[in-house]
Amino acid sequence: MRKFICSNCExxxxxxxxxxxxxxLEMVLWLCLILPGLIYSLWRITSRYKAxxxxxxxxxxxxxxxxGKQLANGGIT
Numbered sequence: 682m683r684k685f686i687c688s689n690c691e692x693x694x695x696x697x698x699x700x701x702x703x704x705x706l707e708m709v710l711w712l713c714l715i716l717p718g719l720i721y722s723l724w725r726i727t728s729r730y731k732a733x734x735x736x737x738x739x740x741x742x743x744x745x746x747x748x749g750k751q752l753a754n755g756g757i758t
Contacts, residue, residue, distance in 0.1 A: 684744040686752050687733035693753070696731040696741040 686693050702725045711718030732739045742749040 685741040686744050686749050687736060687738065688740040688742055688748065688752060689738045690733060690736040691752060692733050692735040693744070694734070697734040698729055699732050699737060700725050701728040701730075 683695075684693065685696055702721065707718065707721050707725060710721050730739050731741065733741055742752070744750070744753060
């Protein structure tokens with residue numbers, strides 16, 4: 682299992698996938714008309730991103746990268 686570290690809050694673990702938008706709004710748009718629902722669903726799918734589960738910022742770095750090693754060691758190089 683590959684480990685990551687957040688450069689924002691220094692969380693150590695795996696990133697989580699987040700999807701922008703609202704599932705409730707997506708369902709309402711699908712019930713109203715097909716085209717708005719389809720457009721909104723496509724936007725939600727393409728706007729997914731992996732981020733830190735603690736601070737939700739997309740700043741996760743592999744622990745074996747130079748910056749990841751520096752963060753894991755408390756900023757000491």
